[in-house]
Amino acid sequence: MLYALIMAGGKGTRLYPLSRSNNPKQFLKIINNKSFLRNTVDRIKPLVKQENIYVVTNKDYYEAILSELPEISRENIFVEPSNKETATCIGLSAVKLLKKDQDATMIVLPSDHYIDGKDAFLDTLNQGVDIVQRRRGLVTIGIEPTRPETGYGYIRLGERIGSRIPSYKVERFLEKPNLEVAKDLIIDGNYLWNSGMFIWRADVFLREMQKYLPKMHERLMNIYTKINTEDEKKVIEEEYELIEGISVDFGIMQKTRKAYVIKSNFIWDDIGSFEALSRFLANYRGNNVSGNAYMEQSQNCSVFGSKKLIIGFGVKDLVIVDSGDVILIMDKNKDQEMKYLVNKIKNDEKLSEYL
Structure with missing residues (x-):
């Protein structure tokens, strides 16, 4: 079954002092009259059933999310005891969804993006789900660069695969470049911005984690065994104390041989600065x-x-x-x-x- 996972635990420090620890970026109503988080949920609803939309956050924002998203049940909000980077929060969510559904496919979305072109966005995600099911890969959404941006990571395109929307094997990931390198990447023409949006089966993602982050995988599988028991919360807190956090890009996507990227044609902005x-x-x-x-x-x-x-x-x-x-x-x-x-x-x- 298809699930959406929205990451909403960040503090949005790059927009300080508009974004504060008690009112971070995902709750701000800057561009329109709805918060970034609200817009993210509304954007995915035509593709994913409301009962299959999940949010992962930290304990400080749990009540705020309940207030912002009254239609989302408490059980659909995964709470981390502390921030341990994106590989950890996605991994925790993957084991929880896998416990619920052994065929769970996850669309992973940050809560603070701007997207214009709703139909194109949904078409891109649909194609990503198709690639995931056919190729058992890890799919990311790439954005065609419009300027030499130093605040984003880049993806070099590899072999094209047969898809309606241009899609490719990932040749390599490149972290945030300096200005001169960013200019060269634009001229090269074979690079896309890394949007930080992903699609994969929970079991495939966890197998790749087992390869490249075995210690984290072991901790998360300890949690998996206690999900839906009275010890679940306690074990999550204990294991989180021992986990060394890392981003999903550094920890898995830059290493896996199963990465694919879709060249999107909707308007996107990170609003990260x-x-x-x-x-x-x-x-x-x-x-x-x-x-x-x-x-x-x-x-x-x-x-x-x-x-x-x-x-x-x-x-x-x-x-x-x-x-x-x-x-x-x-x-x-x-x-x-x-x-x-x-x-x-x-x-x-x-x-x-x-x-």
Whole structure:
């Protein structure tokens, strides 16, 4: 049977201070009047039955998800005791779904993407499900690059397989490149952005984990034996203490020989940074602006205003964010260093209340 797994446990630190530990990015209503999480669920509903939509998160966001998604039952929210990267949260979800259904096929979706072109999106996922069933592979969705992006991973296309939407064996994954390498990848023409959306059978994914992350696999299978018993929660907490977290890209996708990629034709954005978010703001005198702002003799700034009037006079290449109790003023070139900044603030006890 087909299941959707939505990953909604991240803290969205790259959009701080709009995104906070108690109100992370997936709950923000920035682009339209619905949260990223709400949009993700609504987008997958035509393909996956509501009772087969699952969310994996951490304990801090459990109640918020119940409130945001009242139609999703409590049993469909998988709770991690701590964040241990994507391979772990997907692995935990895989063993839970496999316990429920030995033929479970998973569509794994981040909760914070922007997608335009719903029909094309669903067509792509349908083709991915077909590849998974016929080839028993691990399928990822690739996006044709439109610019030399340093914030995304890239996928090099291998042999094309016979599919209506262009689909390929994955030749290799390339992690976030510097600007010059990213420019070369665009010119090469054989690379796609790695969207972080995946499709696979739960049993196939776990077998690949057994090959490449055997210790994690052992911990998760210990959990598998206790699912639906009174010891389940306790064993999950114990095993999570022992798991060394790693991303699914580093841990499995870069190593497996079963990886396939579909070249999608819908519009996609990660919204993982202020630069990305700025693409959805209104243009105002050569700047990208939302909220209450006035810009004079200023250019290429991204301004996220609120109740206070933000005036930019004679400035350029800045990100300015008013989130009420925190005002951020940042060089645009520091956009990919927000996690570093948040960690520095976290280490200062006097500032921790602002996270």
